[in-house]
Amino acid sequence: GAYFVLPILGPSNIRDTAGLAVDYTAESAINYLNVSEVSSNHPEVWALRAVDKRYQTNFRYGQMNSPFEYEKVRYVYTESRKLQIAE
Numbered sequence: 001g002a003y004f005v006l007p008i009l010g011p012s013n014i015r016d017t018a019g020l021a022v023d024y025t026a027e028s029a030i031n032y033l034n035v036s037e038v039s040s041n042h043p044e045v046w047a048l049r050a051v052d053k054r055y056q057t058n059f060r061y062g063q064m065n066s067p068f069e070y071e072k073v074r075y076v077y078t079e080s081r082k083l084q085i086a087e
Contacts, residue, residue, distance in 0.1 A: 003074045008054050011077040 001014035009020075038045065066072060 003078060005073075008050060011073060013078075013081070016081070 003011065003013050006012050006017065012020075
Protein backbone atom coordinates (compact mmCIF):
# COMPACT_ATOMS: atom_id res chain seq x y z
CA GLY A 1 0.00 0.00 0.00
CA ALA A 2 0.89 3.66 0.03
CA TYR A 3 3.82 4.58 2.27
CA PHE A 4 3.59 7.48 4.74
CA VAL A 5 5.06 8.57 8.05
CA LEU A 6 2.76 8.83 11.07
CA PRO A 7 3.58 11.33 13.81
CA ILE A 8 5.03 9.55 16.85
CA LEU A 9 4.53 6.09 15.30
CA GLY A 10 7.00 6.46 12.43
CA PRO A 11 6.83 4.86 8.97
CA SER A 12 3.74 2.91 8.02
CA ASN A 13 1.42 2.02 5.17
CA ILE A 14 -2.35 1.88 4.79
CA ARG A 15 -2.53 -1.83 5.67
CA ASP A 16 -0.56 -1.46 8.91
CA THR A 17 -2.43 1.68 9.95
CA ALA A 18 -5.78 -0.04 9.43
CA GLY A 19 -4.46 -2.94 11.51
CA LEU A 20 -3.58 -0.54 14.33
CA ALA A 21 -7.12 0.85 14.30
CA VAL A 22 -8.59 -2.67 14.43
CA ASP A 23 -6.21 -3.65 17.24
CA TYR A 24 -7.22 -0.67 19.40
CA THR A 25 -10.92 -1.27 18.73
CA ALA A 26 -10.69 -5.00 19.48
CA GLU A 27 -8.71 -4.34 22.64
CA SER A 28 -11.50 -2.25 24.11
CA ALA A 29 -14.16 -4.74 22.99
CA ILE A 30 -12.42 -7.84 24.32
CA ASN A 31 -11.47 -6.33 27.70
CA TYR A 32 -8.94 -9.06 28.51
CA LEU A 33 -7.92 -8.86 32.19
CA ASN A 34 -10.06 -5.74 32.57
CA VAL A 35 -7.41 -3.60 30.83
CA SER A 36 -9.77 -1.37 28.84
CA GLU A 37 -11.84 -0.50 31.92
CA VAL A 38 -8.75 0.37 33.92
CA SER A 39 -7.35 2.36 30.98
CA SER A 40 -10.51 4.44 30.73
CA ASN A 41 -10.33 5.25 34.45
CA HIS A 42 -6.61 6.08 34.27
CA PRO A 43 -5.63 8.20 31.23
CA GLU A 44 -1.98 7.99 32.25
CA VAL A 45 -2.00 4.41 30.92
CA TRP A 46 -2.58 5.80 27.40
CA ALA A 47 0.23 8.31 27.89
CA LEU A 48 2.58 5.54 28.97
CA ARG A 49 1.58 3.45 25.96
CA ALA A 50 2.36 6.38 23.65
CA VAL A 51 5.76 6.88 25.27
CA ASP A 52 6.48 3.16 25.03
CA LYS A 53 5.44 3.04 21.36
CA ARG A 54 7.71 5.99 20.59
CA TYR A 55 10.58 4.30 22.44
CA GLN A 56 10.09 1.09 20.45
CA THR A 57 10.17 3.00 17.15
CA ASN A 58 13.83 3.16 16.14
CA PHE A 59 13.12 5.54 13.29
CA ARG A 60 14.27 9.18 13.53
CA TYR A 61 14.46 11.60 10.63
CA GLY A 62 17.80 13.31 10.27
CA GLN A 63 19.93 10.35 11.32
CA MET A 64 21.33 9.71 7.85
CA ASN A 65 22.18 13.31 6.91
CA SER A 66 21.21 12.57 3.32
CA PRO A 67 19.07 14.61 0.92
CA PHE A 68 17.43 11.31 -0.12
CA GLU A 69 16.58 10.15 3.37
CA TYR A 70 12.82 9.80 2.71
CA GLU A 71 13.42 7.50 -0.27
CA LYS A 72 15.95 5.40 1.65
CA VAL A 73 13.68 4.98 4.66
CA ARG A 74 10.71 4.16 2.42
CA TYR A 75 12.73 1.48 0.60
CA VAL A 76 14.10 -0.08 3.80
CA TYR A 77 10.68 -0.03 5.50
CA THR A 78 8.94 -1.57 2.48
CA GLU A 79 11.52 -4.35 2.14
CA SER A 80 11.44 -5.00 5.89
CA ARG A 81 7.64 -5.39 5.83
CA LYS A 82 7.86 -7.76 2.86
CA LEU A 83 10.26 -9.97 4.82
CA GLN A 84 8.09 -9.83 7.96
CA ILE A 85 4.99 -10.82 5.99
CA ALA A 86 6.84 -13.65 4.22
CA GLU A 87 7.83 -15.23 7.54
